[in-house]
Amino acid sequence: MYKELTNKTIIIIAGPTAVGKTSVAIKLAKKLNCDIISADSRQVYIEMNIGTAKPDKIEMEGIKHHFINNVSVTDNYDVGKYAREVNAFLEEYFTEKDIVIMTGGTGLYIEAAIWGLDDFPDIDKDIKSGLIKICEQKGVGELQKMLKNVDPVYYAKVDLNNPHRLIRALSVFQQTNIPYSAFLKQFEHNSKYKTINILLQLNREVLYDRINKRVDIMIKNGLVDEVGKLYEYKDLKALNTVGYKELFAYLDDKTSLDEAILLIKRNSRRYAKRQMTWFNNRGNWNVFSPDDIEDILRFIT
Numbered sequence: 001m002y003k004e005l006t007n008k009t010i011i012i013i014a015g016p017t018a019v020g021k022t023s024v025a026i027k028l029a030k031k032l033n034c035d036i037i038s039a040d041s042r043q044v045y046i047e048m049n050i051g052t053a054k055p056d057k058i059e060m061e062g063i064k065h066h067f068i069n070n071v072s073v074t075d076n077y078d079v080g081k082y083a084r085e086v087n088a089f090l091e092e093y094f095t096e097k098d099i100v101i102m103t104g105g106t107g108l109y110i111e112a113a114i115w116g117l118d119d120f121p122d123i124d125k126d127i128k129s130g131l132i133k134i135c136e137q138k139g140v141g142e143l144q145k146m147l148k149n150v151d152p153v154y155y156a157k158v159d160l161n162n163p164h165r166l167i168r169a170l171s172v173f174q175q176t177n178i179p180y181s182a183f184l185k186q187f188e189h190n191s192k193y194k195t196i197n198i199l200l201q202l203n204r205e206v207l208y209d210r211i212n213k214r215v216d217i218m219i220k221n222g223l224v225d226e227v228g229k230l231y232e233y234k235d236l237k238a239l240n241t242v243g244y245k246e247l248f249a250y251l252d253d254k255t256s257l258d259e260a261i262l263l264i265k266r267n268s269r270r271y272a273k274r275q276m277t278w279f280n281n282r283g284n285w286n287v288f289s290p291d292d293i294e295d296i297l298r299f300i301t
Helices: 021-032 079-093 107-115 125-138 140-150 163-176 204-220 223-229 245-251 257-281 293-300
Strands: 009-014 035-038 099-104 194-200 286-288
Touching: 009 021, 009 107, 021 035, 021 099, 021 293, 035 079, 079 107, 099 107, 107 257, 125 140, 125 163, 140 163, 194 293, 204 223, 204 257, 223 245, 245 257, 286 293
Parallel strands: 009 099, 009 194, 035 099, 194 286
Antiparallel strands: none
16 A cells, blocks of 8 residues: 555656656556646647547546546637646645646646746737748748847747747747746746656657657547548647648648658657757656656655
8 A cells, every 4th residue: 555645746747748648647546546637738629639649538547637628729728728727626626635646748738737827028019920920931940040049048948849939938028128038937936736746758769669659550540530620720729739730731732641640750759859858957857767657656655
């Protein structure tokens, strides 16, 4: 028997895509008799199933999962709403239970829900529209160069291929003449609850092989059909993500299916690398292999 934790505790199981977070979280939840909160910015969407590796009822093994399938791709949903909803859920959940597991690969969602969002200034519309125009005319590379010049600290952390994040950071700087990174809270700020931070890692070659095999399984399970049903929504922000945008290009006859699949694999591997960079740069993590369930349990208890 594992000693029961008496404090209100959030066990965070983080890591890159395909590392095995869901499996580890479910095994821990069964041992610790607790629920699971998803911290995945795409699993929240009802219509996105195969491409987000969303666990089904059989894979959930009777464990209650929260923040999966709770909004539509057409809803205006963001990290701020997620953080507020998670905190409201925790207030109620912790009246009856002492432990909950939060798992996912979206570092920003984890950070916002546990340590809080930062206060940013309002941005003039002309500033944002000007940056969008630069991106459209000169590409995301120009935004990258601009950010590196004015805020090298955030440049080292941000997903450089995400124009929305780059525009946000640059707009804050242009509005205030203060680097975006100066507004960010440190990861170590106190949480309302006790947290145990666990980061799952695998050898790079092993992880990349798992990513490639997962993509093949997604295709076999009907990912192309799932993306086809969402084609009319292809310009929505929720669908500008790996596994969907590549197949939209295929449906637009811009690439072959084989090429699209190779791109999904490549972009998934790159995404995993960016995830690990995020987690390694932010916060103190206790690193385990996904196979080390007993060691993780001993560490927790």
